Amino acid sequence: MPLPPPEKIPEDEFAGILNRLASLILQLPTMLPYKPESDAVFKEFLPPFVLDPDYLDKTEDEIATIGEQLERVFGFKTRSSGDGILDIKERGPGLSAVHGVLVEYYHKYPDNMVHKKWIVDISNAVEHVYLHYNVPVCSEVSEMSRMLTRQRCRQSNQLRKESKATKIPLIPRFLTLKLSHHQPQKRPSSCIR
Secondary structure, three states, X not given: OOOOOHHHOOHHHHHHHHHHHHHHHHOOOOOOOEOOHHHOOOXXXXXXXXXXXXXXXXXXXXXXXXXXXXXXXXXXXXXXXOOOXXXXXXXXXXXXXXXXXXXXXXXXXXXXXXXXXXXXXXHHHHHHHHHHOOOOEEOHHHHXXXXXXXXXXXXXXXXXXXXXXXXXXXXXXXXXXXXXXXXXXXXXXXXXX
16 A cells, blocks of 8 residues: 655654565565666665765755655656656665665655655555565565664664764664675465555
């Protein structure tokens, strides 16, 4: 079921949406082509992610710059034409890296509605892939997301406290990990359509 517009989603639910999105990305149907880092359309989002310096100079706005970079990948008219759902054409480390950038900048700008709109649109697009291939979305994803949300919020808050106390810049964990080819496991019988 598609998510509502971001302004109708309570603030405390966005971390859960991001965790659910991570789970859905990792388990995308195998019918969707897998693209390694070298062939990913989302290459520019792979670690270490860098905001487009030219666009950032023009706008002086990090979220506008990320939006521009996402529009270059998804197409400028995608959200305003047809069914308005972004088209996810591949799975793999590139799409996982997009998620990492969404998370990083959500924590940096938690009240930015434009960024929240990207989170909602990409979440709806990923879920649409499951519908397109008639693959059930597991109910375990929701429970796992709730648990991960609580755990990550605690870890994130602790890291921020430590970072401020020692004046060390916080480097998101996803920037230090090497993404590998992930094959989704068999879906349990408790999956729902």
